[in-house]
Amino acid sequence: MTDKPVEEKEAPEKKETQGKTLQERLAERMNSSSQDGLLQxxxxxxxxxYPMEIGVGVTLTVGGTLISGSLISGQWYFAQxxxxxxxxxQPAPAFAAMPETFREALKINLAKENEPFVSNFVHLxxxxxxxxxQMPIPTGGKGAxxxxxxxxxxxxxxxxxTAG
Known part of the structure; x- marks a missing residue:
């Protein structure tokens, strides 16, 4: 009895996205019940x-609280x-290399061929x-x-x- 090589099967989620247009994949995300596909x-x-430093003004509702700021890329967020x-x-400078590690990991995910990038986080x-x-937090000056x-x-x- 000889061992036959085991054929690798494609993951169902990969197979489902092959041949679909960007609009079809977007439509599926927009109908997701777990998260807002449009925001994603x-x-x-x-x-x-990115590296275009672009920000889009948005206001999010999270658990009854409003969070308002400019939506930016995760890469720009980690750079800032x-x-x-x-x-x-001190001791914050000791942690300064940590965001660069996350930014590089994000770049690796973006570089994957034939896989649509899915953002699970929002950065403001x-x-x-x-x-x-309450008064908006932080008060005065720039936000966070x-x-x-x-x-x-x-x-x-x-x-x-804006508070007014």
Whole structure:
């Protein structure tokens, strides 16, 4: 009895995406019940545009709290985070190399051929948290860098909100 080589079967999720147009794949994501496919597609689009430092004003609803800021790529987020950590007092500079490691890992995911990039996180710059009955956090000056899971976002709108 000779051993026959085992044929590798394609993963079902890979097979399902082959031959589908970008619009068909996007339509499937937009109908996902676990996370907003439109927000996921927008985050992936901005990710692919890096190194263009582009930001789109959005306001997210997360558990009844509004978070408003500019949607940016994860790569730009990690680059800015590294700069902030380098400029911070001790011991933060010791952690400054960590964001670059995450940014490089993200680049590897983006470079995979024949696999659509799926963004599971949203990254905001100049973000402010607007809780009911409270002043926006942080107050005054620039907002903060913010990262959250797309599946935790209940809804979003285009544009920024300001305290007034």
């Amino acid at each position: 597609a927008l985050a992936a689009l901005i990710e692919r545009m 985070l590294a700069e902030q950590l380098k400029a911070s007092p 710059m100049d973000a402010r948290v607007h809780a009911p009955g 860098l913010w990262r959250g899971r797309i599946d935790a976002v209940d809804g979003f709108m285009w544009g920024l909100i």
